Amino acid sequence: MDLSIRSIRYTTNDEKPESFTTELELVDRFERLLDVFSHKKVLVEREFGCGYGIADAVMFNYKSDTSLLDLANVPQDWAYTLRVLPYRKNFDLDALISLSGASVPVCRKAMKEFIKAGYCVEKNNGVFMKVRQPRLLCTSICSGTINEIDRHLRNEVS
Numbered sequence: 472m473d474l475s476i477r478s479i480r481y482t483t484n485d486e487k488p489e490s491f492t493t494e495l496e497l498v499d500r501f502e503r504l505l506d507v508f509s510h511k512k513v514l515v516e517r518e519f520g521c522g523y524g525i526a527d528a529v530m531f532n533y534k535s536d537t538s539l540l541d542l543a544n545v546p547q548d549w550a551y552t553l554r555v556l557p558y559r560k561n562f563d564l565d566a567l568i569s570l571s572g573a574s575v576p577v578c579r580k581a582m583k584e585f586i587k588a589g590y591c592v593e594k595n596n597g598v599f600m601k602v603r604q605p606r607l608l609c610t611s612i613c614s615g616t617i618n619e620i621d622r623h624l625r626n627e628v629s
Contacts, residue, residue: 531609544588556601
């Protein structure tokens, strides 16, 4: 089984580089390369919606600490706001509103999610404190579209 990925710089003038017939074929090849040459903590996610489009492949090295998965209980649109809330300091709903730019009812709902996930507590009526910082779920991440990967393999990107 040939697992190599050729690029133009490794060919002679007489050889044409092998082309992938489909995106699926290229992503499958990457997955097989990772299975052979990597440890099991490196995973590939296909067709990943990342907010700025859909990446054809995302490779990441994840941490095995299961407590990191609590962040999944927070809506993804609120992850950044949770991260920038003051840590171990009192704040009120107005602080959350000014950080997020969202309405009062939406911020109340988000705060309930933060509390339910164990990141915040309500100290008094309307006063909150973040008692736990969200931590990174993976140690490294690499993503791209097939066109970007193809350009890199053909050495067209500086």
